Amino acid sequence: MTEATSATPAPDAVADVLADAPFVRLVATDDGDAVAAAGLIAAALRAVDTPFQVRVARDPVPDAGDDAVALTVGADRGPHAIPGAGRPASTTAFAIARSLGADPDPIVALAGVVAAGSVPGTDGSGDAMAAAESSESIRRRPGVALPTADVADGLAASTLVRTLYSGDPEATSEALAALGLPADLDDDAHRTLASLVAVDVADAEDASDRAASTVERALRPYETVGDASPFETVGGYADVLDALAREAPGTGVALALAADPSDALRTAALDAWRAHGLAAHRALDDATTGRYDGCLVARVDRAGDDLTGGDDAPDALAALPTVARLARDFRSPEPVAVAVDESAGELAAAATEPVGLGDACRSAASEVGADGWGTTDRGGIAVDADDTTGNSATDGDITSALAALREAL
Known part of the structure; x- marks a missing residue:
């Protein structure tokens, strides 16, 4: 459609x-x-x-x-x-x-x-x-846009920023401990926190030029x-x-x-939210990336991951679009980022500008008999778990879909 x-x-x-x-x-x-x-x-x-x-x-x-x-x-x-x-x-x-x-x-x-x-x-x-x-x-104040009063909890799982300690609550707590922030943050403490996050986002080893401007929307929040x-x-x-x-x-x-x-x-x-954010950051941490003309591809393998160790583990594939967005906003030097889980036969894509990405995903999916969807600036493709002949989906299916999507872009 x-x-x-x-x-x-x-x-x-x-x-x-x-x-x-x-x-x-x-x-x-x-x-x-x-x-x-x-x-x-x-x-x-x-x-x-x-x-x-x-x-x-x-x-x-x-x-x-x-x-x-x-x-x-x-x-x-x-x-x-x-x-x-x-x-x-x-x-x-x-x-x-x-x-x-x-x-x-x-x-x-x-x-x-x-x-x-x-x-x-x-x-x-x-x-x-x-x-x-x-x-x-509401009131405008210094600091970082987080949903929780617990800064370490909020910063570790936040998908509005991407730092070296994102997705790792313990490392986040250690980074914050070095600041010596008071238990109740005043405006000065919030400014100190914002400075830490802004620097850590922009100075990350694999940060894109876009990262420094993207993090701005997480700073000076409306409380x-x-x-x-x-x-x-x-x-x-x-x-x-x-x-x-x-x-x-x-x-x-x-x-x-x-x-x-x-x-x-x-x-x-x-x-x-916490499970989703941690899963997305950890997936990007473990991803293998490749740069192509017009897009960055992050290959992840999160299907079946269990962050909680119990029956209530989040759906790892649900985080795939967020992985693509994080890669687009903080890691990709190209205008489109694609997160691919080959074992699950699914990919998600995010673009910096409206480029008809959903239609590109539909077109690429149709070439390999897969399902495609999306809007002007994000989209996805999934191969069927079983094709019409009853054979299990292979890595080549989503790989072919990725190749077709790159061609469409």
Whole structure:
């Protein structure tokens, strides 16, 4: 299915359609911005007593059914969609929710903006920013955008930064211990922390030129005030939502939808985020990389990894898109990064600019009989576990798909 490139729909027009709907089916792409947007609209529908269903899919296909209205979030699919291209889907969703007469949570919207790679207050998020500031629910401060008050815990798993100690809680604690930070961080301590992270990101041996600018979005965060949010910063909230979109989408939707998330929901969200972030960093640590014209390829082998040692181990493949994004943002000198797990027969790709990456993945997948999906700046390919002849998939299948993708790029 080709990704369309139509303009972002007028919020009032979408709100009019939803207001008259007997039932709404929301389907969102598996990223933090789309999950935040779906949560905002779902909360607005709940406020006006319109029944709804929300699901998250890496390649969403709208399904309205007999009487329902389908709304795709994060991709331009079907008659009603919030594409998320050009401006974050969460900014449009915030406006739609207001048009429905609801009072949407501006922090969820701003978290979606950060998850989309944007900056709060820009790309159409001015209204959400104004609402958060007028309610005094956020304040700008020095430091690093983390979801937790425990800096070592937050920094080790954060996917907004990539340092030598990312993915290693013990090494992170040692790096922080050398700073001698107080138990309760004041603004000076936050500045010291930010300086450490900025230097460690930019000075890493294999850091790309892009790393120094990418880390900026994790610095000088918007801190959430009081009980305005279940997480310490807007950027930390964004990091959690992005991880949940792939690791535990049901938890992500529940979090974005909840007006006052319970302690149990917050704990479940942080547990999934932590497992996801650690898995992604460790995969990139162990990756074998190769540079090609136009892309960096990181070959990993995470299928079957068990970070917890128990039955609740995270799905290692869920972290593959995050591995690709981390490689793109902090390691790749090329505009596209591809993370490949050959043993699992799957790859994920991330681009610095909208280049029709999803369509390129679909095209490459079709050449080898695989499945491809994605949006303008990210995508993926998976070979079937068993082909039509009953033979198991081989490394050559995904390797051929990778070769076709490189050719398409």
